[in-house]
Amino acid sequence: MSEISHKLKEAGLKITLPRIKILEILENNRGQHVSAEDIYRMLLERGEEIGVATIYRVLTQCEQASLVSRLQFEGGRSVFEIAEDDHHDHIVCVRCGHVEEFHDKVIERRQQEVAAEAGFEMEDHSMVLYGLCRKCKKQ
Amino acid sequence: MSEISHKLKEAGLKITLPRIKILEILENNRGQHVSAEDIYRMLLERGEEIGVATIYRVLTQCEQASLVSRLQFEGGRSVFEIAEDDHHDHIVCVRCGHVEEFHDKVIERRQQEVAAEAGFEMEDHSMVLYGLCRKCKKQ
DNA sequence: CTTAATGCAAACCGTTTGCATAGAT
DNA sequence: ATCTATGCAAACGGTTTGCATTAAG
Secondary structure (H helix, E strand, O other): OOHHHHHHHHOOOOOOHHHHHHHHHHHOOOOOOEOHHHHHHHHHHOOOOOOHHHHHHHHHHHHHOOOEEEEEOOOOOEEEEEOOOOOOEEEEEOOOOOEEEEOOHHHHHHHHHHHHHOOOEEEEEEEEEEEEOHHHHHO | OOHHHHHHHHOOOOOOHHHHHHHHHHHOOOOOOEOHHHHHHHHHHOOOOOOHHHHHHHHHHHHHOOOEEEEEOOOOOEEEEEOOOOOOEEEEEOOOOOEEEEOOHHHHHHHHHHHHHOOOEEEEEEEEEEEEOHHHHHO
């Protein structure tokens, strides 16, 4: 049984073609951060038509099962990636949309401290840096 | 001439009743982070009906004129506040929605560094911490 | 056979836009 | 008088939902 099927089974989700295909797309695009729409189009290109409703349902279920993580950008757009065990944040190019990941211990620690100073017990955070990537800077 | 009218004039915006009322609401709710919908309802309660389209237009114009700042939460929801000259980030209670502001120089500096390390020229960032506020922690 | 997953289309929600009317300078 | 702002309703874009159909276990 494939890796993907195995993960689905562990999550208590039935092993169906749409689910496998969607997870394959994500696997083949590690580090790429694709939208539901992207997945829909990529599947179409291969001649595999899966309704957007299904794509969203699968992504949401897989997110709940921690197989996939969702990143919400400003403007209400979401992108998805295969869940990694390591937490990371994102830098997005405001010009070309290119996304890179980073992780910074100094920031993470300070966030905890800052939250505590405000009387909060921090559960989560979202941090996205926006700027010009190397390529776009040159143009 | 009122403070608000003065600001509008400086921004090159005509001084109109809807604009004044919307900015008044924001003034009277400093630190509260209200949505367009909130503003609409607050005005209704006072018997002042202003269309949502106008509210959005006014908020967007005022944002461009730096009179108002917009904060985009996950899920595509936006809240607004009267612009302060100092930059700050936000902590949101996941239970009651209470929002607090903070500013941390250590984090700000590291963000610049991290972006530079990734080859980016950072223009902006969004950082929202999520957790339980003091009150909700107790319950 | 039973229960969960899919496809479709319609609904949704916050936000934006086109256009005719009203209002500020 | 001119030109911008407003109201309305319709459009929008991404996402969700209801329901009948299909497929997995």
